Amino acid sequence: MASRLRTAGVLLTSALLAGGCSWGAQEPGLFTTPRPTLSPDASTSAPPVDVPAPTDPRLPVVGEALWTTAEGNDVTIRFAVHAVRRTTGATVLDWSVTPLVGPGRAAGDPVPSGTDLGLDRTLAGQQNLALLDPAASRAYRPLANVSPELFSRCLCTPLFAVLPQLRFGETRLLQLAFPTLPAASDRIDVALPNLAVVPGVAVTPVGQVPVARTPTDLTRPAAAGNSVTGAKLYAVPDGSGDLQTVVVNRVVASKGLTSVVWTFYSVDDQDLRTRAVPPVARALPDGVRVVTEVPASGPRLRVPDSGTAPTGVRWTTATFAGLPTYECLCSGLGLWSRGLRSGGGSAHLTTQVGPLPAGTTHVDVQFPGLDAFTSVRVTWVDDAEVVPTEPGTGATWTYDATDPPRGWATSDWPTPLPAPDQVGDYTSRPERILGSLPRG
Numbered sequence: 001m002a003s004r005l006r007t008a009g010v011l012l013t014s015a016l017l018a019g020g021c022s023w024g025a026q027e028p029g030l031f032t033t034p035r036p037t038l039s040p041d042a043s044t045s046a047p048p049v050d051v052p053a054p055t056d057p058r059l060p061v062v063g064e065a066l067w068t069t070a071e072g073n074d075v076t077i078r079f080a081v082h083a084v085r086r087t088t089g090a091t092v093l094d095w096s097v098t099p100l101v102g103p104g105r106a107a108g109d110p111v112p113s114g115t116d117l118g119l120d121r122t123l124a125g126q127q128n129l130a131l132l133d134p135a136a137s138r139a140y141r142p143l144a145n146v147s148p149e150l151f152s153r154c155l156c157t158p159l160f161a162v163l164p165q166l167r168f169g170e171t172r173l174l175q176l177a178f179p180t181l182p183a184a185s186d187r188i189d190v191a192l193p194n195l196a197v198v199p200g201v202a203v204t205p206v207g208q209v210p211v212a213r214t215p216t217d218l219t220r221p222a223a224a225g226n227s228v229t230g231a232k233l234y235a236v237p238d239g240s241g242d243l244q245t246v247v248v249n250r251v252v253a254s255k256g257l258t259s260v261v262w263t264f265y266s267v268d269d270q271d272l273r274t275r276a277v278p279p280v281a282r283a284l285p286d287g288v289r290v291v292t293e294v295p296a297s298g299p300r301l302r303v304p305d306s307g308t309a310p311t312g313v314r315w316t317t318a319t320f321a322g323l324p325t326y327e328c329l330c331s332g333l334g335l336w337s338r339g340l341r342s343g344g345g346s347a348h349l350t351t352q353v354g355p356l357p358a359g360t361t362h363v364d365v366q367f368p369g370l371d372a373f374t375s376v377r378v379t380w381v382d383d384a385e386v387v388p389t390e391p392g393t394g395a396t397w398t399y400d401a402t403d404p405p406r407g408w409a410t411s412d413w414p415t416p417l418p419a420p421d422q423v424g425d426y427t428s429r430p431e432r433i434l435g436s437l438p439r440g
Helices: 002-008 014-018 159-165 335-341 420-425
Strands: 063-068 076-087 090-101 130-133 138-140 172-178 187-191 198-204 208-210 232-235 243-253 258-266 300-302 315-320 323-328 346-353 362-366 373-380 389-391 431-434
Touching (some): 258 335, 335 346
Antiparallel strands (some): 063 076, 076 090, 138 431, 187 198, 243 258, 258 346, 315 431, 362 373
16 A cells, blocks of 8 residues: 555556646736737638627625646636635635637637546545645645545535536636634635635625625736746656756745746657656655645755755645555646657646745755756735625535536536535544655
């Protein structure tokens, strides 16, 4: 068992071998994203496109970021966080997905088949999102069904049901339920695996729903931007001769964590025998079980002339098959990144590392096996804005396996909450945030 789990954290899956940012009003500047347009050969006699409505102005947006898929479809998406709401027996994260542009696609078109949001999780709960309390070293993972036969089911809008509903230029509101937070927790960080953390999201009391103070249009075109650093070229240290590059896009600091947003490029066609090796990942201690598939654990940050040790990736405790294991607070290169097989393919990654000293303006970003990226500018972000609240509607939904919730339009805000009588079928325990892995 230990050998199999360690292998899961070190090797790309055989299916992958076979083929099988910052938050807020400012764009993260990872890529250029034009407005979706009709293809040049579109006939005037073609059926009219049902152009989606813009974001409802009442929908609160406390954090947003861009990300481009890496499975080969190159869909640029705006992820957003809207609320963390207390409800009876659970805590609900309201978040959304807005596909903005993809090759040959127009507003109103469905996203291509096989689009992968990069959010799958190896362990129970299906979705790799987390609520984090760095000050208490606590991580909260999604509620998962208590039945062994329903191990992967979360109390949520499941991605397999949501993906067929996604259209370019339309925001789809989603939900994911977590355990009840401590009464004293009035703010919480929200982490998606490939994006910078959204820090300090206000936790809304039971019976209340937040509403926007000012409107935000999540369907607006993405702004162009540039990377913070130049690229560093290297040959994969496995004898394959594959060439890859690393670029640091942003270093985003908050009170509790620092997000290193970076991009991994394939220079030439790859056989993807690449493993979790430098510079993508650092070596794992012998005998330690890690379930994050090929963890992007490579980056460390050093504050120049500080005399302090570099800060590295954060991990969380977990349990698999009754045994202790660990998950990386970072991207995990899995099937969602299969586009790296082709020259020019890229994967946008994020590694959550420890906090920086207050006032730090520049850091050196160190990857194993590469010369450091020196004097990289640090962008500091404050806790999310606290928005007004009003009484909720009391509407609820119940998970039905034959007709699972598929998300909502922005005009449906406030969305219903999970019915309390089903919460007892789901469980998740708080986990610890660790500064390093234990020695095996």
